[in-house]
Amino acid sequence: MKIAVVGATGLVGQKMLNVLAEQKPAAEAVVLAAASPRSAGRQVNYDGGRLVVLPLDQCLATRPDIALFAAGGEVALAWTEKFAKAGTFVIDNSSTWRMHTNVPLVVPEINAHTLSSQTHIIANPNCSTIQLVMALAPLHARYRIRRVVVSTYQSVTGSGMKGVEQLLAEENGIKATGKAYPHPIHRNVLPHGGAFDETGYTTEEQKLVNETRKIMGDDQMQITATVVRVPVMGGHSEAVNVEFINDFEIAEVHRLLQQMPGVVVYDHPAEAVYPMPLYAEGKDEVFVGRIRRDFSQPNSLNMWVVSDNLRKGAATNAVQIAKRLIEQGLVKNV
């Protein structure tokens, strides 16, 4: 079994190598690292050793069984189909394939049943979508969601190395080499993620709407989003307001969320216990707290959802998909 990480020098790719080393989705798997021609020949850490970074053509020539892509949309567009044609199962972290009808968009705890041996390109959802649907899915199954209003507080790690470098440079009063944002992010909050469209929404906001509907299998679900970038490193936070068709008991909401694999309820506000990105960093779970009834309208709830966008929001989810492909016997050695 050969598993390649494409974009192995980036923020998500590095986490993928960490998660692969921790979780070992297949015994004896050989892990390969690939990135741009700039990095070819460099070495990256993996499981106590070092891997030489391959250029993409050499990586493809090894015909990996699974390739975890974390190299952005352009690379996905240019290379994912070539890998898939060679028989590789591609799990792509960019938005390139997410809304294609025949491409499964997978959060394994929710819709692993959409994986099949026929579909060699699988899309990993956007980081802010993954943590949102993890908290919504068990509640939707029980009460049926009518409408969701979500406001995000997103970590600079969601913008890759450039975002982290800009914040660190500004914190230290030095000039960043490349800028991830059109304004300073240190001591600031930007209501801007991705590009604006003619309706005034951003691409990141549209992803939250469209991807949530696709994963939850409900085209009618009403969702509106405001994406905000904050000068934080450890993970994304989301203030989520949900209106259900059916009413609920708060105690049962707690129970349903506690029973959801991968979700941790962290909700003792009187003791100042609630999820925060500082403590979510490096963890795989989605943390939910501040769970309370919205008294302004019937059947409505507020909650606060936090997760490390580089772990469950990207690398962990992708490795979980790889594990499912292997466990379900869908990957036959190429």
Ligand SMILES: NC(=O)c1ccc[n+]([C@@H]2O[C@H](COP(=O)([O-])OP(=O)(O)OC[C@H]3O[C@@H](n4cnc5c(N)ncnc54)[C@H](OP(=O)(O)O)[C@@H]3O)[C@@H](O)[C@H]2O)c1
């Ligand atoms: N950050 C997040 O929270 C997050 C969450 C979900 C999904 N994603 C998605 O994951 C992808 C990677 O994000 P990131 O945050 O890890 O970005 P990043 O830190 O900027 O890393 C980008 C990676 O892509 C590689 N790359 C760039 N151009 C390439 C080329 N022409 N051929 C091969 N490799 C190339 C880079 O290699 P070099 O070092 O050689 O340039 C680097 O390894 C993006 O599609 C992003 O949207 C990110």
